[in-house]
Amino acid sequence: MGQEPYVEEYTIQAGDFTSIGEASTKFRATLKMLGIPSEVVRRAAVVAYEAEMNAMIHGGGGTLRMTVASDHLEIMAADQGPGIPDVALAMQEGYSTASDEIRELGFGAGMGLPNIERNSDRMNIETEVGTGTVLTARIDFPGQ
């Protein structure tokens, strides 16, 4: 079989809290159809969920794309938001620039990026202040 990767993409609306976790749920269903081991599915669901939340809260909406290849999967979240001035600071557990409104909804605990890092094998953030942020997280399949 030709191993062309399977790609799935979602548009994230800014502040659309009604559809929280929707992309993550759809990705999970896709991965199950493909027979990806449940531990990988669990990690991918967390990564997708946190990336989706970040783009929704901080990035003013954006795109979430999952690419499944033969030995790994990659989740990419891209937004045209304000960018992250200090990535190292944003990576600290508990640090968040979320507004009080967001915190009242139970989000903005400053755990999103650390959670993504913990649940992926490789994570990369490209960001430019005033232009936007592209986050990619890769999860390798076991036995690879």
Place this chain on the structure above:
Amino acid sequence: MSGGIRVREARCRGCANCIKSCPTEAIRVIDGLIRIIPDLCIDCGECIRSCRDKAITLNEDEWDLLKSRDGLVLMADPTFYVQVGAYSRPRLMKEALEHHGLRDIAEYASIAFDLAAYAAAGVIREGGENRPYISTYCPAVIRLIQINFPELVGRILPVESPLETAVTIWRNATGGKEKVTLVAPCPAKATLVRCPVGREKSSLEYVVSVQKVIRDLLACNVKVTGTKTKAISRRWLLWSISGGESRHISSFSDKGLTSVAVSGLRNTMDLLNELELGRFGGVDFIECRACDLGCIGGTGTYESRFLSQLRLDNIETEWLPSHEEMEEIRTCYDKGIWRLDNPIQVKERLPLSQDLGEAMAKLREMDAIYAGLPHIDCGSCGRPSCRALAEDIVRGQGDETDCIFKLRERITALSGEIRALSSKLPHTLHPSGKKRQGT
């Protein structure tokens, strides 16, 4: 499908009510008959509720046959004791059953439920990272987690259903060798007997519905005095209503227990989804019940769930066990009979193909088929949704023309083609019908 649901094909009209009611999309209607996909069915009983023709029922053993045997031993679900006012206490019910020559082991059940709550409190206290734990009590929820939320399997409490443990305690205490019949409020509990999870074989042998036994008792209208048997604690009866198990566990917990209790499948699925996304930090215990209000809402019960709720709300409960009861609980605890034999396994649904590349190709094909379907999920094709039809087609279990809209499109295209063909004439005929002028 693990033995909790029975389909009576003769009664099935092939309508689409059950297809749409199934929370795991386990039902198809093919060639006018219900087909249940065993790998997806969680025995929750939603299809039983939705079927107007009574073509789907709780799969129970023959009660008339069972009760004709001597010395029948019953292990009744706590729901059984809140169905009728006249027998709304274990000791009253015991007396009514004895009048029929039936033995009820409620006093051992009460210890088993205490033991389960005590053991759960211990596991949760030591739990650390594994919190929040999920209750093991509702078999439909366990199956739902195994199939749809495999990532949560590790959070299920390793505590055996007290309905099983009660039989073990009774056998140890009395040396009883008789086969035990479970009086169950729902198809999910019937699976405890027919297809147990986390153990090789059930200690229960037969299963009948709460409804059957209660109707029988009411028909005889036995007067009870409540003086013939000793009092039995009532804490465990609260397990039949949402939140009762959490309350019982927290009564054994030395520090406050933070728990969330939900009932009904919709709520259960929402909660498990949120739990999978890690949104329940700080919660110790999660209690889910597939039926509305808890087990009193099961499809095999007799009484209105609202009246059962009223009865339970007014029950006087002594939450602290007596000194003797506590000693008994500790003795049983030390024997370890409360522990599940085997860890609960994931039940992965078959992927589109075992080969990843092929599965991707099939998924693309499925996306393409789905894009061409009307997306109104009408159920006429016998599937719960257009997406499910697309999946069935790529799995080789369906055809695009199963969709009534696709079929009409095909017929329209075909009739257009027939019209075009019928307007063509052989060259030997002139359209005006005249013969050509010879030159």
